[in-house]
Amino acid sequence: MPDDGHLVDDVAGEAAALVVPGSGPLIGRAFAALRHEWQRNASLALKAAVSISGLSRNDLEELLEEDPALTPLYLRVLWAAGMNGHDETLRAMGATLGEAVRSRDCDDAESIADADQALLGMSRLTPRHFRVLRFLCSKPRPIAGADPSVWSTAYLAEELEMTEERMSWCLTDLGTTGLTISEGRWGGVHSWATPLGQAVVRAADQLGAV
Structure with missing residues (x-):
């Protein structure tokens, strides 16, 4: 299996190439401080994935790099590690990746597709987003006859x-x-929060992340 640090370096190089076309690998390997922070962030996310998946770090990374259904999800997390430095986001993305691995064991293709969609958007999330998500998770989905104001944008804005x-x-x-x-x-x-949103918050709670 490739060295984890080298894989992060390769992703960093691709990101640098977007800024300075043609010099990505050089820049990606030249800035030690940037690589160190990227590796820290990637490690934070992968620790969450390990905890939720139930696999060892080595087994998880090997599976993520070899399974064609999971590799794109893995790359999304590595990319986000360089683009988003918020611990809540990184841990939640790692937890989502770990849930996808568990879904693979259940042959649940739809859950993997859900995780892919979630990871695509989660790299933009900040602690403020997770504060809103956590609050929504504390409110049950509205039922017929319930007070509609409890889930309105105005109510949420006032409460938070x-x-x-x-x-x-x-x-x-x-x-x-x-x-x-x-x-x-x-x-x-x-x-209101979806089942996936509830699952992400529960997983983050297990890690003390959110």
Whole structure:
């Protein structure tokens, strides 16, 4: 199996190539501080994946690099390690990757597709997004006859002391990951956490991450 540090270096090189075309490998290996931070972030995410998957670090990395269904998810996490330095996001992405590995054992292709969609959007998330997600996870999905204001954007903004505009941005970002759902109903737009969003928060709780 390739050395984990070399794989991170290769991903760093590809990222550098986007900034300075043609010189990615050189830049990716030249900035030791950048590589060190990237490796720290990647390690943080992979520790979460190890914890949730139940596999050893070596077994997990070998599986991720050899399984064609999981390799793209692995690369998304490595890429995010360089683009997003928020511990909550990295741990949550690692937990999502670990859940995908467990779903593979159950031959659940849809769950792997869900994880791929979530990881695609999660690299943009910040601690503010996870604060909103955690709050939504504390509220059950609305049922017929329930007070609609409890799940409205205005209510969420007030409870979390944010402007409605910022709350709308957060909900839009969370919705693109599949972690929440927002629907227009009587009284405005209402949002709640999806099963995937609930699972990510539970996994993060196990790691003390969020």
